[in-house]
Amino acid sequence: MTLLSLNNMKTDIGQYAVLHGVTLDIPEGGVFVLLGRNGAGKTTTLRSIMGLWSPTPGSVTFRGADITGLHTAEIARKGIAYVPENMGIFGSLTVEENLILATEKGRFDQPRLKRIYALFPALEQFWTKQAWSLSGGQKQMLAVARAIIEPRALILIDEPTKGLAPSIVAAMAEAFREISQSATILLVEQNFHFAKSIGRDMAVIDDGLVAHAGTMADFAADTELQERLLSLSA
Template identity: 55%
Template structure:
């Protein structure tokens, strides 16, 4: 891949006594969506958390837009242009939707045009703007979680299982919003277990197993090859879709 926006080389990450990432090599292209797929527990979430700095790599190198960030503190990585949507949403339940969004716009007040665009892709945000985030439904909280990462334009978005446990109608809204973000030229690294969503959004794909990347290629190629899906992940996307 020429001129990737994110590059991991030989990244190893330990959590307590467990060696979770065992030499991850991964590139994320500019202006597209790279899906990170694999069975549960193979290191996908740890990869995202290592990139944002919640976990520190024991070995290897992480480069973002040509800059070495392996030892950089998490706030500096965010200021450099990386947005992170954790699987557990990470919203402030006691604050209103508006206050959550205001905190997310770290460089200053939330831009009105950006807010109105977020309202257009996530209509419930407008409806519940002055409501406490803790009173939202699960799907609405997930929308808020993603909108917080999108409060400012980022150069790279790390998104961890955004559709997990959501109803089909909410998933459709989520996919539409991420397509909008993609159309703006955003670069996205996304963990997703819903393979219909992965096929709908992904340009490139990396498959993990036992803390390593075992296959990379075009999402369309993997989606079209049931035998390859079975060999890499023990399942068929065609069944899941």
């Protein structure tokens, strides 16, 4: 069943056209990976879904309802969470404050909190520390935790493994598998090895368009296609 569908999404940033008409269906469940070279428009796709850039023309449909042009906050309340590339951590707030801010009612749902502690034990350990003092990996964990503190149907995550140590990347992969049991993850990823290990479906964005979409298994088997769509030389 389709959870999110992008229909001919065109986005301009200032005077530059970045997306030239992205059309894509994201099925419910699992991890959907967006691949592509730098500057191809992956981040812009996520930001356009989130309403941080407005796609004109084009439309975004989420659970059958048109969410194009809604305010970012309303899109979030419809059940989409966003983990930006820079993680968007509030450095002067403590770990606890970062998380409680993300709850809708201002208090924690204890079972969900337990689940987050289980996924990312470091967060419980540094509960009262200001977030700027965390390591890069811990900040990324906090950013992901903040996205799942409320039940969200879709979680947009932008390059979560960038600059992280291999052990943390492995922990992150584990966490994403667990999260994708109950929600859909739309993941932008440069690290193909990581993407291959957790992705079920995938698409390649190239020059503001969807260049290929299919299952990760097929794409991983087709080295020629990978070479054509992802290599830097082309």
